[in-house]
Amino acid sequence: MLPLSTFLFPVSLLSTLAFCATVTYDFDVSWVYANPDGLQTRPVIGINGQWPVPTIRVTKGDQLVVNVKNSLGNQTTSIHFHGLYQNGTTHMDGPTQVSQCAIQPGESFTYNTTVDQPGTYWYHSHVRGQYPDGLRGPLIVTDPEDPHKSLYDEELVLSFSDWYHDSMTDLLASFINIANPSGAEPVPDSALVNETQNLGVKVQPGKTYMIRMVNVGAFAAQYVWFEDHTMRVVEVDGIYTEPTDADMIYLAAAQRYSVLITAKNSTEQNFAFVGSMDQDLFDTVPATLNPNVTGWLVYDDNKDKPAPKTLDSFEPFDDFSLVPQDKEDLYDHVDHTIQLDMKMDNLDDGANYAFFNDVTWIAPKVPTLYTVLSTGANATNPLIYGSNTNQFVLQANEVVEIILNNDDPGKHPFHLHGHAFQVIHRSDEDSGFYNPTNTPPFPRTPMRRDTVLVHPNANMVLRFRSDNPGVWLFHCHIEWHVASGLIATIIESPLDIQRQLVGSIPRDHLDACRTARVPIAGNAAGNTRDLLDLTGENSAPGYLPGGFTARGVVALVFSCGVAVLGMGVIGGYGMAPIKAKTG
Amino acid sequence: MVNVFAVPVFFICFRECLECSIIVSVLLAFLKQTLGPETDAKIRKKLVRQIWVGIALGILICLIIGAGVIGTFYTVGANAFESAENIWEGAFALLASVIITLMGAALLRVSKLQDKWKAKITRVLETKDSNVIGKGRVKIWCEKYSMFILPFVTVLREGIEAVLFIAGVGVGLPATSFPLAVICGLGAGVLVGYLIYRGGNTTSLQLFLVLSTCFLYLVAAGLFSKGVWDLEQNAWVKLAGEGAAEAGDGPGSYDIRKSVWHVNCCSPLENGSGGWGIFNSLFGWQNSATYGSVISYNLYWIFVIIGFLALGFKEKNGRWPFMKAKPEAEVERGAESEASDEASMGEKKDGGVVGTTAVREISE
Known part of the structure; x- marks a missing residue:
């Protein structure tokens, strides 16, 4: 179990007053070992020799500089800052073969962008299938002009995620495979909160907390609820909303919610909170899977931490009904x-x-x-x-x-x-x-x-x-x-x-x-002369034939032909007079 | 229709029952001939009764064995069967195909069958005769014995054969498709057997036999192909697991690497696709054909064609192809004369002295 302070103050890079400060992170990305669910130690992608990876914290208006060194040795990497608009810096967005080439092992690469938006974000690798191996973490943009500032006393960050015991490379190889024709996605082995389980979150009676929740998982959405505490949603994906009450939230992969929770006035009891993976997503649910991850709002360390109560059904809050705090009107004319x-x-x-x-x-x-x-x-x-x-x-x-x-x-x-x-x-x-x-x-x-x-x-x-x-x-x-x-x-x-x-x-x-050795000019096929000539471009496997192909017709005709011929021979033999040899 | 009437089952019952009928008819005819009107009607009646008792007992034991096999199949073997359904179906289909192939040719030579049995009966009776000192009572006693044992053994053998074939062909068919097919098959077999007994129009009988044999070989070819397909499907299901089953007849229900054709319809496995199910059980149709299923189907027919050409050659020339030729080979084609056929067949039989037209004589 990790102390919560790790998540409250992950890096000592607190820009204090400076408007347009530059916040710099040096990320040395490498393999480390971790066992977040206590079931299996496995190699994970850490930063600067640590996993969980740090939370990036900037203030609205800051310049964010992330110097990445790829020390993985066997994989390329990249970083995408999920939710940042990257206005004027689309080349800093991170998806490989889209806005950059992948960072090769041993190479370094700098992301430099202005963050002019407040809220809860996250960063993760945008190399094919890589981030669930561990390279994912919250990115918090604090806002000196937060309209909800007066409503809370303190801020907490909770990341939720699913977790696999096998590496993504292996899982991907078996996922996109002839042996998996239905495309059944690998089912996670565990659920995590803040990359661990049974997390205790210390709270003080009477205080109101803004809890920034991020689903940094690969696949599973999670139902999230705090027993006997009502959430007030004040932000989704970096957009402030009119405060809206919710008892349970459906936190899909990559979504973020900031909710206000007011602590009870007494310390008589600790309360469980639960992230429960949506098992509708899973093809088959193994009997051994615990889809839930539990944490506690700890009012008193000496009191016990009760097991969460069983629910009859999941009734999550519908985010469609939320109203943005800036009341931006519907775009009613579509171009x-x-x-x-x-x-x-x-x-x-x-x-x-x-x-x-x-x-x-x-x-x-x-x-x-x-x-x-x-x-x-x-x-x-x-x-x-x-x-x-x-x-x-x-x-x-x-x-x-x-x-x-x-x-x-x-x-x-x-x-x-x-x-x-x-x-x-x-x-x-x-x-x-x-x-x-x-x-x-x-x-x-x-x-x-x-x-x-x-x-x-x-x-x-x-x-x-x-x-x-x-x-x-x-x-x-x-x-x-x-x-x-x-x-x-x-x-x-x-x-x-x-x-x-x-x-x-x-x-x-x-x-x-x-x-x-990736070309940096020309059309999708790397052709710089005739831009409409896509010869040699990367392409997908072919479509399945819709019905009979030439091969099938030939086979069917042959089969029918040989059957007719065979019956002819049988008929000829059968109708021939039965003749005995003499002598 | 496939849920009500399993055509292969019908044919198997028909074929087995026909063989029994012929043997029984030969026996009855033999009795009528040898124990002419001059014989004691009482004895004749007794012998006839014994034939029927033999048949009845044979059928009874067959039913018991059949029930036993089915019972074992659906109780003890149920789990093993479930888990390896494709292997079972494949193996049974291949086995049934081979057996149908081997017995199919015999169906075309029902008249030969008659002669064979006549000779057999005669031999049995005559050996008995020669071993016995006295005549009269002893002879009657022996005949009594033969008249019971022959139909009994025959029915038993054919019946067990039928049970095994049906088990082979019928794996994977719904249980509801059995009863009607079995009853019809037995009925048709008895009917045709009776027609043969009565002598009827032998040319159209021969035509009927040819057609039904052709059909039987179509079934066998389909079974052979289906057997190979089932075994391949087993390998695919092992590889693709749940996904293969979920896919129905769509992509993923088959191994693309081995596919010769695949149409996303017309699957014999889907409920409500009755016609294709019949097509499958009759001719081995697959909406998803593999190299294995297509090649095996073609090879099967090539084998059958070669086999029948060789048989025809032998009948015509008295030797197998590529064996040392006997100088003159009689070639007789065209107008068939059953009587002359039977006459020549009769002569062919070693020591066979049974009247070659016995059946017809009696029927007149």
Whole structure:
């Protein structure tokens, strides 16, 4: 069990008064051993020889500099600051082969961005499937002008997550595999809170705490509740909300909630709080799995910590009803609609993949941002970004609507880089595709966030303004589905990106590509002459044949032919007079 | 329909029952002929009764064995069967296919069968005769013995055969599809046996036999292919586990690496796809064909074709192909004359002196 103070003051880099201070972190990323659930020691990705990794803390307006050294030896890495808009610094966003090349073992790489937004965020590796091995931690942006400042006395951070005993490399190999045709995601082995279990959180009677909760998990959403304490939601994904009461929260992978909890006035009793993984997500639930992680609001260290009470059912708070504190109006005039129909299906290598509009994302040969920067006026042509990136080119200052139809019986938390979006419609389970003529009126001041859950076989509509030039991914934040291709690429005002960044990509970013021998110019296939020639681009396995192929027809004709011939021979023999040999 | 009527089961019952009927009819005919009107009607009646008793007893024991097999199958073996369903189905299908193949040819030569049995009966009776000093009572006693033992053994043998075949073919078929098929098969077998006994139109009888044999080989070819498919499917399910079962007939229900064709419909395994289920049990149809299932199907037919060509060659030339040729080979084609056929067949039999047209004579 870890002392809570670790999470309250993880790094002694408290910028005191300085406006626009520069906060610098040096991260030496390497393998360490850890056993957070007490069941199995395993190698995990730590920072500066430590795991859990530190919480990044900055104040709104600060310059955040993170110097990363990859000391993993056997894996590349990168860091994505989840939820930061990266206005003017899309090259600092972190996804490999999108806005940068992966940091090769032994290499260093600097992220440098201005954080001009308050709230609860997190950072994690954005190399395929890597962060659940441990490289994930909260990123807290404190706000001197927090509108809810007067409502609480102290702040706490709780990260929730699922945990696997096997490495992601091994799990991914068996996940995207012919032997897993249904695409059943590996089921976690444990649930963690603050990367441990049975966490005691010391509270003082009568005080009000703002608890910043982050789901840093790979897969599982968690139901979170505090026994006998009501939460007041004041922030979701960095957006302040009107304080709203909630007894239980559904914290999907990558989502954040800040809630206010007022401690009771007596110290007679300690209270359990629970994170319970949503087992609907799991294909099969092993009998040995404990889906819950328990912690306690500790009023008195000498009192016992009661086991949590059993619940009859989960009744989580519906975030759709939240109202942002700034009361930003609904964007009611749409300039650009993007429809994404998502499904899971198998390709002709027998493995299961995830699709937007029948395309599963495959990394382009050239990071998409570098294609933008190296193609001049052609950067506005979506075709140059390849056949497998689900690319959408936006113009500046459009109101963009994403209609997401979930043609899959699973729940998926969708995340958009570079923006928070208005969630203007979200249908109930099994309601099928979006039908604009048959929907309730949109909320006037819709909830905004950067990661939102779509229900099984249902749909949702998101809107945002394209006021942030950059290459932004829109993807499911279940890490398995990122690996199986549930990603779209939004290329927002590419000519503005060029104005901001041509010639100013830092040396170490270009060196990362050079070391990895990744081309940094041309279309998705690395072709710099004919940008529409995608010969040699990375592509997905082929589609499954819909029915009979030439091979099948030949086989069937042959089989029928030989059967007819055979019956002919039988008939000939059978109808021939039965003749005896004489003698 | 597949839930009500298992066609392969029908054919097996029909075939086995037909063989019994023929043997019984030969026996009855033999009795009628040898113990002509001059014989004591009482004795004849007694012998006839013994034949029926033999048949009845044979059937009874078959039923008991059948019940035992089924009982064991569904109780003791149920778990083992569940866990390795594909292996069981595959192995039984292959076995049944081989057996049907071997016995199918015999069905085409029912007249030969008649002759064979006539010879057999005669031999049995005559050896008995020669070993016995006196005649009269002893002879009658021996005949009495033969008339019981022959139908009894025959029915027993055919019946057990049928039980085993049905077990093989019927694995995976719903239990409800059995009774009607069995009853119809037995009925048809008795009917055709009776027709043979009566002598009927032998050409159309022969045509009927050819058609039903063709059908039987289609079934056997399908079974062979299905057997291979089942074994391959077993390997796939082992690899893909739950996912394979969940996939129904969609992607993931089969091993793409071995697929020759796959259509996302027409699966014989889906409920309510009756037609395809019949197609599967009759001809081995798979909506998801593998290299194994297609190649085995074709190889099977090639083997059958070669086999029948060789049989035909032998009948025509009196030797197997590629064996030393006998100088003149009689070639007789065209108009068939059952009588002449039977005559020649009769001559062929070693020591067979039973009237070659006995069956017909009696029937007139």
